[in-house]
């Protein structure tokens with residue numbers, strides 16, 4: 343009986359400290375960017391296209407399908423930079439607006455590499471470097487509806 347009580351205390355103690363630790367880790371230190379529902383959807387849609395393109399670039403490189411790499415990268419390259427409304431632009435921090443175009447520029451350069459030398463190592467290196475921008479921005483900002 344006594345033994346079971348100890349086990350009970352131990353389990354409750356573990357549960358409580360476990361919850362406390364995960365609460366501390368869950369604290370969100372990122373800067374919030376407030377956007378309308380439509381603006382937020384526009385940004386997130388573009389993000390999902392980034393992920394799709396990154397996967398297609400990896401797959402295309404592994405399969406030695408260089409056309410696939412070029413098409414996927416071009417899709418999110420410089421042409422996607424056009425068309426951001428002035429209203430949305432005004433709500434985005436300067437840093438955010440610096441990193442975004444850099445990502446499009448890097449995708450465009452992957453497309454150019456695919457269209458010319460098509461060197462697999464160069465493409466993978468560029469993608470790996472480009473993804474540090476994804477990570478950097480994700481660690482800094484979050485989006486909320488205003």
Ligand code: HEC
Pocket residue numbers: 386387389390392393396437438439441442445472473475476477479480483484485486
């Ligand atoms: C300039 C800043 C910035 C850059 C660069 C950036 N992201 Fe994001 N991304 C965000 C923000 C902000 C969110 C929303 C995060 C949140 O609210 O928690 C987001 C969300 C996402 C999401 C979730 C989409 C959804 O529907 O919820 C994906 C996937 C994503 N990004 C992929 C990428 C990839 C891949 C790259 C790089 C090729 C990238 N992002 C580059 C800022 C950025």
